[in-house]
Amino acid sequence: MIHCLNRKCTQPQNPPGYLFCSHCGSKLRLCDRYSALEPLLEGSRTFYGVDEGVSPSRPCVIKQIAHQNLGFQTPEAALDYFRQEAAKLQVLGQHPQIPQLFAYIEQEPTIQNFSPSLVQEYIAGQSIEQEVFTEGEIRQLLNEVLPLLQFIHDHQIIHRDLNPQNLIRQANGHLVLVDFSAAKITRKTALAQTGTLIGSAAYSAPEQLRGKATYASDLYSLGVLCIHLLTGFHPFDLFSTMEGIWVWESYLADPVSDDLRAVLNKLLAESLNLRYACAQAVYQDLNPGKTLVSRGQTLPISVPEVLNRVTPRWQCVQTLEGHHSSVHSLAFFPGGQELASAGADREILRWNLQQEHPQPRRCSGHRSIIDALVIQPETGELISGSWDYTIRFWQEQQEVKRLEAHAGWIHALALSPDGGLLVSGSSDRTLKLWHLPTGELRHTLKDHDSAIYALAVSPDGQKLASGSGDRNIRLWNLQTGELLHRFTGHTDKVTALAFSPSSQLLYSGSADQCLKTWHCTTGKLIHSVNESGSAITCLALNRAGNLLVTASEQGTLTLWHPGKTIPLITLSGHEGAIRDVAFSPTGLLIATASQDQTVKLWQVV
Known part of the structure; x- marks a missing residue:
């Protein structure tokens, strides 16, 4: 219906x-x-x-x-x-x-x-309302929810309706806080006046019931939520109205540790002077010696100019034509005002994106397909890798240096964040680590059984990931060349890799049509999404880490929120497979290179 x-x-x-x-x-x-x-x-x-x-x-x-x-x-x-x-x-x-x-x-x-x-x-899953938690599970819940509350409070927002019905457990076990907008937008100055709000009133702090909610009010609600889940009893049963105190400990099937008892009782303090003032303080008492790390920076909030239509969407705003064959690789120069593209026509084209109709400048010299481009962030030097087994360095339109050590086609290049180390991956099944200031070959890494198609260096400069035709991913220590993990799970060649800004997560795309997310410390697969359409040829993550793009053999571009399993939107426009995708430094522009001999620019309009 x-x-x-x-x-x-x-x-x-x-x-x-x-x-x-x-x-x-x-x-x-x-x-x-x-x-x-x-x-x-x-x-x-x-x-x-x-x-x-x-x-x-x-x-x-x-x-x-x-x-x-x-x-x-x-x-x-x-x-x-x-x-x-x-x-x-x-x-x-x-x-x-x-x-x-x-x-x-x-x-x-x-x-x-x-x-x-x-x-x-829409968040699929079940609320945690009917669950009964052990002490260990309560600690895990607190460690998952406290960073979320800190993120919300950092944006000067009080949730005001934290209760078990609003925490949804997804199939992967992760918790999502729902009904956020209704809780914040609705002015709950008299929470117990209607039947639909009685449940919320049971979790609300005394000052919130008087219409004066603070950040500490959310922490009070978190404490009430925890004692409900520990005991299995409704909060109204856990509070003695005669004595005016919480008696939750009398309802415990098993006693809890002294430190957790102290944390919960401080969360439940009626007086704001005695209660925790911020999620950071709760986390530190719960995890002595550790500091709560916020998930991402505090973002500026401004009212959208147009609010009577749907959220703006990405669209193709320009098509760049100049290549004579399939375009395989892209790289934005620092500042994002210039773009380099290269491919099967063996030429590198440099596009000035400030021009209304850009006319490319051409760099020639390679003898075969150019499959990879990177740009040294400090000098703006352009580096290319080719099927002619060479790595070449370009200033303006002139080749200034060349590295030759691979015995096979070069499919991928990656730079360390400081631009001091260059990594190359080849069909000769090796990775080579080069010290750029001297051109010295530092390490040759061997563990793959097939050609290497994808490389990524973590933002902290400590880890290197490689993906291969052997369907596997290797995680290496970038500085020493030590092999840290072998990630297995893809059923076809791994074509694309990207690290999260924290360097803790790795995203991989494959010809098996799957997008996978891995935890770099544990080596475990976090989740897998099947595109159900075509092989993933490349992917990119914006600098803020909140928008992931995958491209396909069918020429489509799919935008995702990292950590979500449902795509935001799928875009089409290319008439051939997309071979590379790149975000501009500002994240406001996406470039795609295709087998249809064009480069397209995508922007929110």
Whole structure:
């Protein structure tokens, strides 16, 4: 069934396939893209829906907000407040434990009595409400949720509705905090007035019930959540109203350690002066000697200029034509104003992207396909690797140096962050590590049984990853050449690799159509996603680490949020396989190189 989004429609249910409500005539598909299928809670204006603007379609959550429910006297005041909140949610949704905000729609003329709506990622899984935790599991939960709360608080936001129903455990075991927008946007100054909020009231701090929530209020809710999960009893049963104290320890089946008891009781302190003030302090008491590391920088929050349509989408904004054969490799110069491309025509083309119609400058000299390009960050020197077994260095359009040591085609190059080390991978099944200032060959690494197609150096400069036709990935110590891990799991050649900004995660793409994520310390596979369309030929991660791009043999480009298993969008436009993809230094431009002899530039419009 499809649910009509007209708030006053008395018969909102419609058969599948209907475009307009059979009762009120309102359009059923929001922005010609989002369909509400059924309310998630009886009588609520929050719906399970489907986003048909991507291929394949993806589930979503549609939330309608009425200004009367926000405590505002006029719709205009509510909209101003709601715009601010939508902007915050758009930033917070970059965290893998918070649902992404797909769109905020302020107006929809084709739907009668329409209320501003949020469209968010749907998180599949079960809430932890019915679970009973051991002490070890409570510690694990705290260590997973505390960094998330620190991230939220760093963005000057109080969640205000932390309870077991809002923590969803996904199939991979990870927790995601849902109902974030409703909790923040709704002004809960009297949480226990309606039946739908009674559950939340049981977890709310005393000052929050008086309408004065602080960051410490979320920590109080976390403490209540923990004692509920430890005992299996509802918080109302764990508080003695006669004595005015928590008596949760009397309900424990097994006693907990003194340090955890102290942490929980401090979280539950009624007085703000006695309670933890920040998630960092809780984490340090729980893990003596350790410091909570925030997942990513605090991002600026600004109100989007246009809020009455779906979130802006990536589109092809320019096609660069100049190659005479398949284009295999790309590299942005520092600053992002110039791009280099190379391929089967044995030429390197340098494009000035500031020009409206760029005319490339050409570098010639290689005797075979150029499969790899990198740029030394300090000098801006261009480095190319070719099937003619050579690595060549270029300044402007002139070759200035050459390295020859491989006995096979060179498929991949990678640079250390400081630009001092160059790594080359070849069909001769070896990796070679070069000291660039001297041109000295430092190490030759051998462990693969087939050609090496992909290389990546970690942002901390300590690790090197290599992917091969033998279907395996090797993780090396970049400084010593020591083999650290062998990652196995792909069923075809590994074609692409990228490290997360923390250097702790490695993303791999393969001709087996799978995108995999690995933990670099443990060597374990975190999750695997099947593209279900075509071989992955290349991938790239933006500098902020919140947007991953994979490209395919079919010429499509797929954008992902790292850590998520559902793609954001799939783009098409090339008439041949995409052979390389690169982000500009600012992350605002994506370049793709294709077998159709073109380079395309993609941008949010």
